[in-house]
Amino acid sequence: MNIKIKKLQPGMGNEFADYFANLSFTHEPNWSGCYCRFYHMDNDIEEWGKRTGEENRLDAIKEIDNGNMTGFLAYTDDQCIGWLNANDWKSYKRLYPFVKDTIGDKKAGVVICYVVHPEYRGMGVSKALLNAAVEDFKENGYDAVMALPLNANEFSQKLYRGTESMYEKAGFNKVGEFEYGQVFVRELK
DSSP: OOOEEEEOOTTOHHHHHHHHHTSOOTTSGGGGGTTTOGGGOOSOHHHHHHOOHHHHHHHHHHHHHTTOSOEEEEEETTEEEEEEEEEEGGGOGGGHHHHHHHHTTSOEEEEEEEEEOGGGTTTTHHHHHHHHHHHHHHHTTOSEEEEOOBOOSSOGGGGGGOOHHHHHHTTOEEEEEETTEEEEEEEOO
């Protein structure tokens, strides 16, 4: 399978939103309205739960088109088959408490959410997205990339943040743990 990766650019907000709108989230129905906004927000969980999918969709389109929300889309035969939310660590307000002590003064990126079409899972889409993100961070002068995979003991859908073995194979090192997962960092300089 030929996988083509595109970096999300201003003007691609509707393309991103259309990918999410056409996915089935039967395994986690509440994810269908997230549009990868959860980690970018700092509202409490109760407030987050009151947001509608339409609010998140419009917010995502606006933030993408303003250049504030970045990541990568994967394609095969002109069909979008995957997404990786990848951005500067400071753009993830909800992650700030988990990231600030590990990152310190480094210019660092974070890779956080992989959303791969069910028909294309296990075919290297996440790996291709991760490789593109790492190369992009490197090209843009970042010192490091951080990943925060969750413990997936109970539910395989928790793998949306990637897996330990995936990060280890990509040159990341485990540098810590938190209540629900691990902290991996790949130095770029």
